Every structure is written in structure tokens, then in C-alpha cells.
Amino acid sequence: MATYHIETYGCTSNRGESREIERRLRDGGHRPADGPADADVAILNTCTVVEKTERNMLRRAEELESETADLIVTGCMALAQGEEFRDAGVDARILHWEDVPNAVLNGECPTPSDGTDPILDGEVGILPIARGCMSNCSYCITKFATGRIDSPPVEENVEKARALVHAGASEIRVTGQDTGVYGWDDGERKLPELLDRICDIDGEFRVRLGMANPGGVHGIADDLVDVFARNEKLYNFIHLPVQSGSDDVLEDMRRQHRVDKFLDVVETFDDRLDHWTLSTDFIVGFPTETDHDHAQSMALLREVRPEKVNVTRFSKRPGTDAADMKGLGGTVKKERSKEMSEVKRDIVGEAYEELVGTTRDVLVVEEGTADSVKCRDGAYRQIIVQNAAERGVEPGDFVTVEVTGQNTMYAFGDPV
Template structure:
């Protein structure tokens, strides 16, 4: 049986793939090593979202090649640009193939007491692989392919296993969770979430990235499921990418700005407060000054509380790579302007929380003696002096928000704000 070291880069879906790889390795009797030098095999789960990431992946592969006896490279860059690793002494393969490669032909021997693998108190649940989009700038689609949706019951059982293993937060992930079930002729994310929330136990559920087009067709049903289930964080990540229909068309994003707005309006109608997360690509080759201003206006109008701003970069093998690009200075100026607006919007959202009371789930350790927690709408709240107060990941704490720092808030436990009990 082999000892392994695994490193994961990129999105939550990629981390979910690594959890599944690790589960299957442990089911086969393999065990984690304390680092690449101590491992029989190192596994590098790669990302290739932008050019800088690609460079970092190649550098890390070469480092691991020197540190370990055997190297396996998987993930999006391995699948979309496997030839980039030609000069690295590594076996390049898809996620599903990794356990077989590591086993090297051995029959799996399940270790007794094997449990689902958690990241602390967080259980990652990849509900499907692939998407239904054909975006002109995206290289990830070459790695993941079209949507492949396991049955609802299979995903519910995986979620139940995570809860039984101690998960307090389940992160439902995928390249596009909104099109779950589309390959079977029916979008059914709302049905899956309803079933997961029926599982007995104290836990919360966060839904991962869903493109606006997939969500739009089930927006009423999905918003109703959110409104009816307290276990669901009132949080939705729907990347619009541009406020211009012309740019969205050149991106082949499938949705229009109107559909994005309609999803937001539907959730506004069903939920008292929820967190909208979205993404913008700045400096796409066809983006004009008017297109950029349309994106800025959409950001001001919808006020997302989480915003990812990415400067466009050409990815090899994509249609957008053949387009005549904008100058680097112009892209930098537009990116800076949108980032400044983003920080104002997000800071205002967290400032509005000051003085409010919220029930938060502690998820992980923070810096020093602090912990990171999330409220009902998945807004981050930092609790300081956690060790002294006996607060640790997995705890549910009622806090009053005392201050904020642009992208998160600080909370004090309500009982710490109360007068001390009299000494008897």
C-alpha cells in the first residue's frame, strides 16, 4: 500500500475532486504522508483559469518532481493542456484515473473504519461534473466536458455520510451547479437541496457557483427552497461576467443581463436578506468604454456582497485567444476602477451589519486566537479570543457585530456582551 501526498489548487469543485480521490485511496488502504518527500507518490491537482496560474502549476510540478519518488498530475490543466507537462517526469491523467494509477494494478483493500474525508468541519460535495456552456474564453470546459449528473439519491447519500462523519457545513459544488440534471432533461438543483436539508443533524449547506442561465429557468422553485430551509445559507454565486449583452454574446455566455437581474429580483422577493456573489471579467477583447460602464452600473445597481474581478487573459485553445486584445494599460485601468467600486460596495454591506445580532457557524481557525464564522447569509464574521472563550470550529454562536474591516465583520458573543453573573 502506498503513502500519498496531495496538493489542490483552484476552485471548490477541484477541492471536491481531491476529497473524492483521497476517499478512494483510503478505501484502498493507502495512507497520507507528512509531505511530498515522505510520500511514495505525490498528486498535483491543477487549475488553469488564467495564465499566471498555469505558470505556477508548471513550477510546482517541477518542484514536486524533485521532492518525491513518483508524481501524478491531474485536474483542469492536466486535462486541457497535458502537453505542457511533457518535460516533467509525471503521469498525467484525469481525476477518475488517479486512484487506479496510484494503485498500480493492485486490488483495493478497504481499510477498516474508513470514513468520508472532511476539511475540518466542512464536507465538500461535488454533485456533478462538467457544464452546459461553451464560453469563448474558457479552457476549463476542455477538461470537464458536458454535464454528468449522478442521481439525486446518490448525492443525498454522500451528503448523509458527510453529516454522519461530523460535517457542520456541506459545500455543494460543481462547475455549474445550476444545470444539475440538465443531461437527464430536467434541472433539479432545487429538488436535491430540499432532500439534503431533510437529512437529520445540525449543519448548514452552501450552494456553489451556478451560471445565471441555469438558475433562471428554476429561479422561483430555487428561491422557494431557500426560503423554506433554514439549513441553506441564503447565498447564491451567479457570475454575470459583464453588464453588456454585446460582450456576453461575444463570450457565448448563454444568458443576458435581463436574466441575471430577474434572478436577483426573484431572490429579493423571497428572502428578507441574502448574499449575492458574482464575477466580472474586465477587458474582454470586444469590450468598449460603454460596455465597461454598463458593467459598472450593473454592479452599482445589484450591489453584490461578494465580487470577483478578473482581468481578461487569453487561454490557449480557446476562440477568444484569436481575438485582437485590448491594451494592457486599458485593461489595468478598467480593472482598477471596478475593484475600487467593488471595495466600496462590499464595505457598505459589512458596515450595515454593525450593531446587529446574528447566529453564526464557526467553520475554521483564523489568524492568531480568532476563528472564522459565517452568518445566515454566508457573510464572514471574525470572533477574537476564541480559545479563551472556548469557541472552536463546529460551534454555533450568537454574536453582536461590533465593527467591520471592508470584507468581513467582527462579532462578540452575546453572552460576553452581557453583565457578568454575580458572585455567590
């Protein structure tokens, strides 16, 4: 028996891949160590979405190298910028995540269908339904690591979801670089079918759909919203990263949608669902973004009023076309980011204030701090229950709460 230590950074897809690495290592007889210094092998699953993250990954790799005898680096930065670790003098094996278990177990790795149940993050099971995307965004380095969409069959993903439920997952997070184009590599649009099939699995659980670009969702919006409307297990939540409110900037970004397509999808959900949550992303300070373009993004933010917004300052990534563009100054990006973040907080705070005084059915998803638990209502809004132990509330429970207050990004609730 040997021991391992694994650290994961970045998106939910990375976390799902790390859980699969762990499952195969445990099937092969390995066990988790208390920390990197006690591990026979340390595994760093990396992200490289922005320059700051890249620097953090290099620093963490150097730290882990000094603490463990054997270091493996995998994930997006390993695949897209593996030479950066070598140039920094990091002594590590650079591997695709699927190759990590075999490398650690010297080729004696059980197949994905063998062995133990999948490993959960508490009550949460992560289901990466595909790898890659159909986009060619001018600023994105992740595509160099993930490539074009590669969609496993629907039945294969349903069986993985069933295994997660069998292992005790009360929430399944369907994830991928772009879930909306699942099946496009086979010439089909399979996401609605997949979600229906997952929701048909016996058991008490909820399903959250991960990031889906507007360009892919636009063609299946009617079918997709039908799936949401008929399945109570599916959170009424969708993550549609618009990135900009300016068609000119979207064209320079080489996004596969324009603002009208994004708005079409939002309107489709508005028309069919009484309560749902829109999550979106904005990149501020793209090299070609003018003051007018930024104003259009601000106007779109105020128009659609998403309840979850990720605001990211543009960061040049090596090898991308946008890296060769003349960038905007750091002060401009900082000011635009601050303005958008302030409006975002107002919008989200107002949405949670509207919940105060209402009664919501929620799933307790995970433990919080100071004897609190984090819950999600049917639209994936976060509600915190405090003093959970004395109230007999724990992760995995379905409870009814009265919303008593809010703190801008989440609400507070008392069990009824």
C-alpha cells in the same frame, strides 16, 4: 503501507475531487506523508483558469518532480493541456482524477461506496454534485477538461451528503462547474429537489450552494427561491457569475444569459428573501469590450450591489475562440480592474458596516489566525470572533454574536 502527498489548486470542485482521491487511497492502506520529499507518490491537482495559474502549475510540477520519485498530475490543466507538462520536460503521469487511486494502488482500489467516511476540510464537507456544464463560452478552457454536464442521480448525491454529515461536517458545500444545470443531461431540472433532500438529512449543519450560471438558474428561479425560503439549513447565498454588464460582450463571450435574465434572478431573490447575499464575477478587458461596455458593467455593479465580487482580468487561453481575438492592452485591463475593484470594496464595506450593532446567529466554520475563528451568518456573511479559545468557541459551534466592527471584507463579533 505507502505514503502520498497531494496538493490542490483551483475551485471547490477540485478540492472535493482531491478529498475523494485521498479517501480511496486511505481505504487502500496509504497514509499521508509529512511532505512531498517523504512521499512515495505526489499528486498535483491542477487549475488552468488564467495564464498566470498555468505558469504556476508548471513551476510547481517541476518542483515536485525534483522532490519525489513518482509524480501524478491531474485536474483541469492535466486534462486540457497535458502536453504542456511533457513539453516542459516534467516526468509525470497525466491522469483523470478518477483514475489516480487505481494507478497508485495498482488496480486494487476500493469502490467509492466502500471503506471509511469521506475526508473533510476541517468542519467542511465538499459535495461535487456533477461534472461539466452546458455552456460553450468563447474564453473558457475548463470545458476542455470537464466536458458536458454529467449528473449523478439525486439519491446518490443525497447519500454522499449524508455521509459527510455522518463524518462530522457542519457545513456542506454543494459544488460543480455549474450547479444550476444539474439534471439537464436527463432533461430535468433537479437542483431544487436535491437541495430539499439534503436539507432533510437529520443533523445540525448548513448548506452552501456553489456557482450557478444565470442562464441555468433563470428557468428555476421561482422554485429555487422557494427552497431557500423554507430551509433554514440552506445559507441565503447564491453565486451568479454575470461576467459583464454589456449584452454585446455577453454575446461575444457566448454566455447563455443576457443582463435582463441576471436581473430577473436577482429580483426574484430580492422579493422573497429579507436577508441574502449575492456573489458574482466580472471579467474586465474582454477583447471586444469598449469603454461603453465597461461603463455598463460598472453601472450594473452599482445597481445590484453584490456583497461578494470576483474581478478577473481577461486572459487568453489556448484553444479557445477568444484567444484568436485581438486583445486589449494590459494598461487598459489594469485600469478597468482597479476601478471595479475600488467600487467593489466600497460596496462590500458598506454592507458589513450595516451589520455593526446587530446580533447574528452564526456557525463557526473554521479556525482563523491568532486564536480567531471564522463564522458565517445565515446569509453567508463572514464574521470573525477573536480570542476564541478563552471564549470557548470552536469550529462546529452554533453561537450568537453581536457584531462590533468590520474590516471591509468581513465583520468582527463577540459571543453573546
